[in-house]
Amino acid sequence: MTDLETFRTETRAWLEANCPAEMRQPMRSEADACWGGRNWTFQSDAQRQWLEAMAGRGWTVPDWPKDYGGGGLSPAEARVLKEEMARIGARPPLTSFGISMLGPALLQFGTEEQKKHYLGQIARGEIRWCQGYSEPGAGSDLAGLQTKAEDKGDHWLVNGQKVWTSYADKADWIFCLVRTSSESKQGGISFLLFDMETPGVSTKPILLISGSSPFCETFFDDVKVPKEQIVGEVNKGWDVAKYLLGHEREMIAGMGLGAGGSSVTLGPVTRPTDPLLRAEIAAFDVDALAFAAMSERFAAMWKAGEAHPASPSMMKYAGTELNKRRNELMMAAGGSDALEWDSERSRKGATPRSWLRSKGNSIEGGTSEIQLNIVAKHILRLPGA
């Protein structure tokens, strides 16, 4: 038996013994995710047990180094773990922006001390992070951000406002882009980390058209941040931000559009009887299955270092536009059933809420138009782009 086969056998046995039955049920919505953090209330003992068991092995972040709370698995082993978890339908033990966004940036740009301190907390689900990027005057033109951090000798003094901060009202810490110099647009930005309980930080949820409030406005009023809580060099925060946006786009591109194939298509779910709707859904299913193939190919190329560095932009663009179309067709297929907003029968309006929420997919994390700009400039190298 090869080492990998041994690993698979052992992993399978361990998962069988340690993954509670309840954590093998499909997640009904985002609300079933375990986000962790200082104020997290576990939905069940099973959710707590599952997180603790996985974190104990470093398997909340299987491919991070063991020194930083990870599992230290090789890419092949991490893939086996993923496959074995999928085999029994195991839920992710922990969902967090720390894992998907900050962690990779810290691994790349953090000091040894920062990695040891923050990555371990992330891996164990102890600290829930939020991202402070967009501002009222800096959306697509992110580098135009104005939130100011002044050097006060032993600390930074932060003043300004962020917007579209995901779950800021539930987060423990924030990773935040701030302006440390006005001399250069992109070259005057730094990347700070600080506690959301620091005096002067306040949040206000934003009610979306979908009826939910996943985002906040976040205000900073004379917030003191210790000097060492900067990632990378002063005025070099844009490099960290760009690296992290790449990860964000990759994640958004893959959202709900796994490589499995069956879950991405609409026909088997909607069983359309109207011939014209059936034709539209079949056209969508072709595109969805083709994109699933693209996701597989992209993942393989990314791992092998063969993907263009700007290709996550293409994936984000195509994936989010597809998801919007999917939701449009779900509405069409649902007819008047899909209009109910509160009823139990409609699972509290799951279809229309998802439809409305999906409209944000091609706005958040860089609009579709910005992604097309990036493809035109960095991949196609068109003039003046």
Next chain:
Amino acid sequence: MTLLTDDQKMLQETAASFLAEEGSIGKQLRHWREIGCTDGFGHDLWKQFAELGLTGICIPESHGGLGLGATEAALVLEEIGRNLTPSPFLTTAVAGARAIEGTAHADRWFPEILSGEAVLALAVEEGPRHAPDRTALEAKRQGNGFVLNGAKQFVVQGGSADMIVTAARTAGAPGERDGITLFAIPKATSGLNTDSQSLVDSSKAARLTFDNVSVDADAVIGEVDAGWGPLSRALSAGGAGAAAELVGVASGASAMILDYLRQRKQFGKLIGEFQALQHRAAHLYSEIEIARAAAFKAAQALDSSDERAELHVSVAKAKAADVAGLAVREGVQMHGGIGMTDEHDIGLFMKREAVLGELFGDVYYHRNRVAELSGY
């Protein structure tokens, strides 16, 4: 999905340089079009395919071929598409070879395919739209053989073919898969009338009429009444191959678009500076990448005998035709007036896409197959 192996990358490079050099639009497509060639392709080039071993790409090593699969064929076909190279590669080396593999006809035809002498064609269609299970051409038992009566159309390179793989009905009714039998009909068989026509892209396809065509029992490919097996194998290989060729057509058109956007000036600017065009070019890029992934997925599914291979082939053919259609329409539009001229090559891409899009089933046929195979 696995990425290309080193061997596959080498094959891709070989095919790319060979077809860019020898299979270029100037040397092949325009040349044969201008001299009014009745084959629509050059036999010398087909011999060169043979010298590189490419005619035997899908032929087993035991028969002297390369013994490779749909993935390798796709790599070659993408280059063929990019250069609009007219050749019998898809019908002969891919679909034709798949139809007869494992039968006595392989012994008869594989050597001549390997040497680049023989050309095969597939006679499936009986109406203007792809409907293989609607096969009605009658084959009646007579003595030790069969007598065929009926008509076929869109038999690509039917006028140049040395042997025509013909789907006929020996039992059942049109619409049923059982009762179809495949026959190997050599050219110049008595009672077979071949009417070769130029298509929109200057390639040739024949309308065939079978007027009491008598063949021996050994003309049957595989088993009587069970032709659906080899036929669907050939159609899947052909469909996946056409998808890859369409990806090449789309890539070729896209390359011309990008060149033009970088050189054409209006209003004192390169037109590639205009965001309206940049976004369309970027969208097209994204779509072509997705179509290529779908084409590889289909090829790999065929090569690994994936039980969902037929679904993946239909996804690939529908997506690739859709995207290639977008590429050629954007190609002509973004070139403006010059794109409407016969002198410019971009229009040739539009014409080729029209034919390849139809071959082995169009977008609508394959979307419908995806729906059927998904149970709705």
